[in-house]
Amino acid sequence: MKKIYPHITKRRLYLTVPYYKGLHENIQRNITKYDYTLINKRHKTIDNLLVNNKTKTKREEESGVYQINCSSCPAFYIGMTTRNMKKRFDEHSKNHPKSALGCHINECKHNIEFDNLKILHKGHNFYKLTMLEQLEILKNRDNRHLLNELSDFNLREGSLIKIINFPNIPPNIRNVTDDNLN
Template sequence: MAEIFMEQMEEKILGLEDPLIATILHWFRYVDDIFVVTTATTRQIDKLLNLINSIHSNLKFTVELEVDNRLNFLDLSVTRLGSSLEFDIYRKPTFTDCVIGKSSNVPNNIKYASFHSMLHRLISIPLSLDNYLKELGKIHTIARNNGYTIGEINNLLLKKLRKQKREGVYARIPKDGNDNWRKLRYGNKDCIKIGNELRKVGIQPAFYNDRTIGNYLINNKPKIGKELKSGIYSIKCNDCDSTYVGMTQRALQTRISEHLKRPLSHVNQHMAEQGHSFTMDNVSLLHRGHKKWKLSCLEMLYIKEASKNNTVLLNGQLTPAYYSPLLQ
């Protein structure tokens, strides 16, 4: 919606029959940041700004002028050399060279993502030779400071240059956009093998790592008791080793209450036959979650794990045969 609105604004602005609009030689926009090359004087630029701001009462632009023939725009530094423009890569003064380290336990495509971005920018922007070599040197420095080798970066650069050359000769085949994506937790390199198998059946894995900074930060919010959470749970008999493993998308206390009240539940039948009891004190939340398809898979895993440990299960559930290869 924002893009549609800005396009309409541009049409109105550039369609004005005003001498100030005629001073605009080039107009480049990215979202709401606009780079303008104009022949207007400083005084005329102020009038041009007022003209543009008069188009819509709720939209006000500000202006930043070049200093020493140079102006920073997004991640570019543009220098005016006579009638031509020279480009360089711009990084804010607050920029740090910290990227995902080589030793991080994440897939390689995530590790190298920042370098893919920097190298793509390097070969896509028409830099002078000096600026090209200067930027490549900065990328090498960032790589070294984060545990990567210069050889790795140069190999990525060569692959990108070859790809750029191929695309200049052969037309790109557009994707159909019907990819079926699924989140997949990344534990080690074996997950990559699983991802490759999923791709063969038309499923694109989106790897993620649950060891995020947020998980290690102190949370001062009031903690929710287990009885109000949902997920995979186990309830153990107060009088013997019998255990029930199940899942719920609702509050745990609601599900346990149903077990105790419904005559046909495995828990209630055990109470009636053995004269035993169950309470919330012997309920454990094994995995917190609320998505049904994910909980269904996890429930089978926990039941399988409990059966391996010779736990006396009340479930009476059998793991479907077609899932058995995945649970080995």
């Protein structure tokens, strides 16, 4: 077929089976004439099922959407970082007037502790994390203890927040317009 019609690519079919020495090679030889490719997978063993060998990332090294609760009052701040969580927390605690959380700490003479940081969503993708941060802020927009500025968001009809379909967004947030905010 390839010699007659070189511009037409034939779709390959794949077969996934556990690897057994000798048997794998024999099966591969027999199924190649039918345009199948054999793919190996690990055997299911008790060790594979019970042991997770993935290295766990420390909370300080995570990145994502976070919530920092004030240690002195119920106020909280929702933020996002693609960098190290501990470094971002230190920036909040040292650069007081540059964020809403910093202003709260400075004006009320309150403090924050890393133990009061809660990771809401983990990830590294800037655009996805930005949308998740906006989602979390909008979910808490009626909470009077939220320190984030809602005026930073464009909540007009047809904005990016309305276009993206998040299945867990309540209907009152999903259809946000300027009329709903007043």
